[in-house]
Amino acid sequence: MNQQLTAKNFTTDQEVRWCPGCGDYAIVNAMRKTLAQIGTDPSDVAFVSGIGCAARFPYYIDSYGFHTVHGRAPAVASGLKLANPELDVWVVGGDGDFLSIGGNHLFHALRRNIDLNLLLLNNAIYGLTKGQYSPTSPPGTRSPSTPAGSVDRPANAVLFALGAGARFIARSADTLPNHLPEVLTRAHAHKGASLVEILQNCIVYNDGVWGGMADKTTTQELSIRVTHGEPMVYGKENDKGLVIDFETGTVSLIVESDGPVAERATVYDETSWVMANAVARMEGQDVPTAIGVIYCDPAEDYITSLREKIPFHQMNKSDLKDLLYAGGTWTKGA
Amino acid sequence: MNIQAPQAAPDHTQTGRMVVRFAGDSGDGVQILGSEFAKSSALNGHDLITFPDFPAEIRAPVGTTFGVSAYQIQFGGPLVLTHGDEVDVLIAFNPAALKTNLHSLRIGGLLIIDEGAFTKRNFKKAGYEGDPLEDEALGKYQLLKIDITARTHEAVDAMGASKKQGDRAKNFWALGLVFWMFGRDRKETLDWIKSKFAKAEEVVAANSGALNAGHAYGETMEIGADLAARPQQADMPAGTYRAITGLDAMSLGLAAAATCSGMKIAYCSYPITPATGLLHGLAKFQAKGVITFQAEDEIAAVAAAIGASFGGALGTTGSSGPGIALKAEAMGLAVAAELPLIVVNVQRAGPSTGLPTKAEQSDLLMAMYGRHGEAPCAILAPATPAECFQVMIDAAEIALKYMTPVIVLADGYIANAAEPWKIPDVDSLPDLSPNFRTDPEGFHPFQRDEKTLARAWAIPGTPGLQHRIGGIERGANDGHISYEPENHQDMTNFRAEKIARIADDRPAITPDRGNTSGKLGIVGWGSTFGAINGAVNELIKAGEDVAHIHVRQMSPLPNGFEDLLRSYDQILVPEMNMGQLVKLVRAEYLIDAKGLNQVTGKPFKVGKIKDAALEMLGAAK
Numbered sequence: 001m002n003q004q005l006t007a008k009n010f011t012t013d014q015e016v017r018w019c020p021g022c023g024d025y026a027i028v029n030a031m032r033k034t035l036a037q038i039g040t041d042p043s044d045v046a047f048v049s050g051i052g053c054a055a056r057f058p059y060y061i062d063s064y065g066f067h068t069v070h071g072r073a074p075a076v077a078s079g080l081k082l083a084n085p086e087l088d089v090w091v092v093g094g095d096g097d098f099l100s101i102g103g104n105h106l107f108h109a110l111r112r113n114i115d116l117n118l119l120l121l122n123n124a125i126y127g128l129t130k131g132q133y134s135p136t137s138p139p140g141t142r143s144p145s146t147p148a149g150s151v152d153r154p155a156n157a158v159l160f161a162l163g164a165g166a167r168f169i170a171r172s173a174d175t176l177p178n179h180l181p182e183v184l185t186r187a188h189a190h191k192g193a194s195l196v197e198i199l200q201n202c203i204v205y206n207d208g209v210w211g212g213m214a215d216k217t218t219t220q221e222l223s224i225r226v227t228h229g230e231p232m233v234y235g236k237e238n239d240k241g242l243v244i245d246f247e248t249g250t251v252s253l254i255v256e257s258d259g260p261v262a263e264r265a266t267v268y269d270e271t272s273w274v275m276a277n278a279v280a281r282m283e284g285q286d287v288p289t290a291i292g293v294i295y296c297d298p299a300e301d302y303i304t305s306l307r308e309k310i311p312f313h314q315m316n317k318s319d320l321k322d323l324l325y326a327g328g329t330w331t332k333g334a
Numbered sequence: 335m336n337i338q339a340p341q342a343a344p345d346h347t348q349t350g351r352m353v354v355r356f357a358g359d360s361g362d363g364v365q366i367l368g369s370e371f372a373k374s375s376a377l378n379g380h381d382l383i384t385f386p387d388f389p390a391e392i393r394a395p396v397g398t399t400f401g402v403s404a405y406q407i408q409f410g411g412p413l414v415l416t417h418g419d420e421v422d423v424l425i426a427f428n429p430a431a432l433k434t435n436l437h438s439l440r441i442g443g444l445l446i447i448d449e450g451a452f453t454k455r456n457f458k459k460a461g462y463e464g465d466p467l468e469d470e471a472l473g474k475y476q477l478l479k480i481d482i483t484a485r486t487h488e489a490v491d492a493m494g495a496s497k498k499q500g501d502r503a504k505n506f507w508a509l510g511l512v513f514w515m516f517g518r519d520r521k522e523t524l525d526w527i528k529s530k531f532a533k534a535e536e537v538v539a540a541n542s543g544a545l546n547a548g549h550a551y552g553e554t555m556e557i558g559a560d561l562a563a564r565p566q567q568a569d570m571p572a573g574t575y576r577a578i579t580g581l582d583a584m585s586l587g588l589a590a591a592a593t594c595s596g597m598k599i600a601y602c603s604y605p606i607t608p609a610t611g612l613l614h615g616l617a618k619f620q621a622k623g624v625i626t627f628q629a630e631d632e633i634a635a636v637a638a639a640i641g642a643s644f645g646g647a648l649g650t651t652g653s654s655g656p657g658i659a660l661k662a663e664a665m666g667l668a669v670a671a672e673l674p675l676i677v678v679n680v681q682r683a684g685p686s687t688g689l690p691t692k693a694e695q696s697d698l699l700m701a702m703y704g705r706h707g708e709a710p711c712a713i714l715a716p717a718t719p720a721e722c723f724q725v726m727i728d729a730a731e732i733a734l735k736y737m738t739p740v741i742v743l744a745d746g747y748i749a750n751a752a753e754p755w756k757i758p759d760v761d762s763l764p765d766l767s768p769n770f771r772t773d774p775e776g777f778h779p780f781q782r783d784e785k786t787l788a789r790a791w792a793i794p795g796t797p798g799l800q801h802r803i804g805g806i807e808r809g810a811n812d813g814h815i816s817y818e819p820e821n822h823q824d825m826t827n828f829r830a831e832k833i834a835r836i837a838d839d840r841p842a843i844t845p846d847r848g849n850t851s852g853k854l855g856i857v858g859w860g861s862t863f864g865a866i867n868g869a870v871n872e873l874i875k876a877g878e879d880v881a882h883i884h885v886r887q888m889s890p891l892p893n894g895f896e897d898l899l900r901s902y903d904q905i906l907v908p909e910m911n912m913g914q915l916v917k918l919v920r921a922e923y924l925i926d927a928k929g930l931n932q933v934t935g936k937p938f939k940v941g942k943i944k945d946a947a948l949e950m951l952g953a954a955k
């Protein structure tokens with residue numbers, strides 16, 4: 001493309017049907033901005049989704065889009081990649097789509113390392129079916145299906161992905177308009193399956209579920225942006241840090257008043273599966289929530305590995321004839 | 335020795351044909367023995383149909399009745415339509431095999447048993463009180479006792495084979511014996527052994543040695559010397575033939591579709607009996623035209639196939655009943671999104687796990703109606719293993735031309751049975767090139783072709799044609815989401831009409847045997863072809879006014895079907911289910927068709943259909 005693309009090039013004429021104030025608006029804007037920066041022609045980009053609020057995403061991005069059935073988007077997208085490995089394929093789903101009904105497909109897309117960019121829009125609630133608790137809802141979530149509060153322990157998407165063998169896992173939030181495109185750009189650059197968990201607010205059924213960490217005013221105190229090669233320091237004044245105990249896999253908080261945190265904090269290594277596990281387990285309380293590229297340790301993607309073993313060739317008539325005549329033939333005269 | 339002339343009345347094998355059945359433990363190599371014998375029969379110019387009849391257990395406890403694996407073949411000429419109602423020669427490798435298979439042997443038939451396996455321990459395992467060979471009932475047959483195990487060891491031990499190799503070679507010893515009995519050449523099989531076991535020289539030596547020894551034994555003892563003359567040559571059109579099973583024919587059919595369309599075919603599947611052979615067969619093509627994808631489950635398999643079609647490949651999937659049930663929701667998506675898709679259902683006995691290795695035709699109504707909403711698909715049903723090649727080309731042609739899912743209803747019998755197949759001239763195969771839309775002028779994804787009603791197909795990567803499709807109803811005039819009441823009615827009508835129009839593109843139905851009108855029309859579909867055709871052949875020869883009409887296109891039903899049905903006084907519909915096509919015929923045409931139904935996991939016998947037909951004809955007199 002000679003012409004510089006803008007977010008407008010990735011905007012359709014479709015009226016957006018999310019609730020006013022929904023976190024998805026910010027995510028779709030960040031996505032358009034990212035796509036424009038990446039610069040792939042819209043006709044070489046495809047969005048595949050399942051069912052749910054998040055799954056409406058393809059209608060608002062001017063690319064090829066396929067709004068499929070609940071939970072199966074990673075499988076549909078895998079097939080799309082088999083057909084045309086050159087496409088930029090993005091898969092969008094919510095926490096119900098990706099971790100409940102479609103948990104199996106997400107698991108296998110990640111372990112196969114198919115070159116898909118998987119965006120998990122996690123609002124910890126079922127929005128489109130009017131507010132039931134989801135597999136990522138905190139225990140005690142009161143919802144129409146759990147009037148006394150839920151009792152299940154929630155799934156942690158990053159830990160799930162690490163367990164599935166994903167080679168790229170990142171986390172961001174709808175409220176971080178600068179951070180989110182950075183993470184999406186990294187996900188796109190990673191060849192293989194890339195999972196991005198986007199913490200998202202559901203203003204109608206689960207307002208404020210991510211608490212202060214997703215709030216502009218408090219995010220710096222309640223979340224840490226892990227960065228490869230840099231000490232794990234956070235806070236508005238950079239006065240807090242984290243130290244990973246590699247014996248126990250636990251993370252502890254250090255503060256500037258006890259000595260310079262930048263010198264004492266563990267230097268983050270995004271290729272370390274152990275560090276990724278340690279920071280993925282931080283879910284509020286005394287420690288911040290980790291955002292950024294939590295794990296990136298590239299391995300050969302599925303299609304590349306497959307083509308190295310068996311290059312694809314179109315079958316011509318001579319190949320076909322050889323096949324038809326294989327395995328013992330006899331001829332009967334007229 | 336002499337084989338007595340058939341004594342029992344219902345002998346549908348007649349003189350030009352022979353039915354041989356091998357039966358032994360699952361570990362005895364009966365299926366290899368049978369398929370090698372079938373190959374040799376074909377190479378000797380016979381027509382044939384085989385029936386591999388094996389248990390669901392991989393290796394059931396040795397010597398038990400539920401571990402018995404059998405392989406039946408009818409061969410000869412001028413035409414062979416079924417694997418035979420009754421067996422002329424039964425080879426039983428142990429007492430359990432005798433117990434479970436003796437009923438198939440005709441009175442006067444030849445029974446060969448491996449005496450070495452007829453031990454007290456094995457009698458007990460098979461549930462015999464004493465030695466079954468001493469039972470007077472065996473007097474009705476010609477019994478030939480050979481210690482095949484010992485004879486095999488004699489032959490191969492001298493070559494330094496281990497005990498295990500010797501035990502395992504007895505199927506080849508028996509094959510050598512039957513090769514002698516029917517005057518067969520051993521060369522093809524010896525070559526096959528060499529290539530099959532190329533990595534283990536000692537196995538090649540043991541198996542070849544056993545084959546030669548069995549042959550020599552037959553020659554020395556002059557076993558069955560009079561049998562060789564019986565089977566006739568096939569009366570088949572000139573051409574080059576090979577023996578083929580339904581699954582292999584389907585694999586080749588998809589390869590041909592890839593060649594004729596110039597497209598990539600993505601076969602996405604999850605292992606399930608008895609459909610897995612399709613995945614194995616296609617995987618062997620090593621990504622020439624067809625790529626295979628073993629998905630994590632049945633739903634992912636069909637979803638990936640749909641994704642592949644969205645991407646501009648031809649997505650295909652295959653399974654059996656339980657798996658097809660899981661695919662139903664996604665198949666509905668393919669109907670709504672109007673994408674090409676082929677779904678092969680190798681039907682097996684149900685419900686639930688049912689009888690996994692046994693055939694049934696009980697998924698017809700699921701194929702017709704087993705999706706939520708009004709979700710019509712095209713449905714084709716091959717009648718014989720050889721037809722499985724063309725049916726896949728037809729399925730691809732319909733799927734691409736009409737932008738629709740096409741279900742291919744095979745069954746466990748067609749999948750595994752083998753028959754001769756005339757190899758087509760590759761230059762005569764149709765051009766299946768897809769009609770991809772590239773012109774952006776006035777494009778929307780639900781613009782329809784006036785004749786076929788197929789929607790425009792623009793694939794990702796095509797500049798300027800970005801669009802969105804999905805499971806939500808689309809506006810007929812712009813392709814955008816639409817909740818308009820009238821639009822849903824219109825789109826439902828379009829989807830139905832599109833399927834209905836396929837019939838105009840396909841041959842009208844004619845009888846497979848008999849006249850276009852008469853006293854009784856016998857209507858079948860799928861793998862009951864041979865039994866119905868054989869029965870009608872015999873009935874016509876006996877002077878009855880009967881015809882065989884075989885439906886190969888279940889949806890839309892073929893043009894001319896109703897008129898043809900109305901031209902017979904009575905209609906009989908034999909099916910391996912509790913009455914599904916008969917229900918369609920009655921519902922569609924208000925014709926008072928009668929069903930003949932059987933769900934035993936076994937194919938129909940010619941005799942059963944003949945009896946039912948005669949009863950209807952008699953009642954009408």
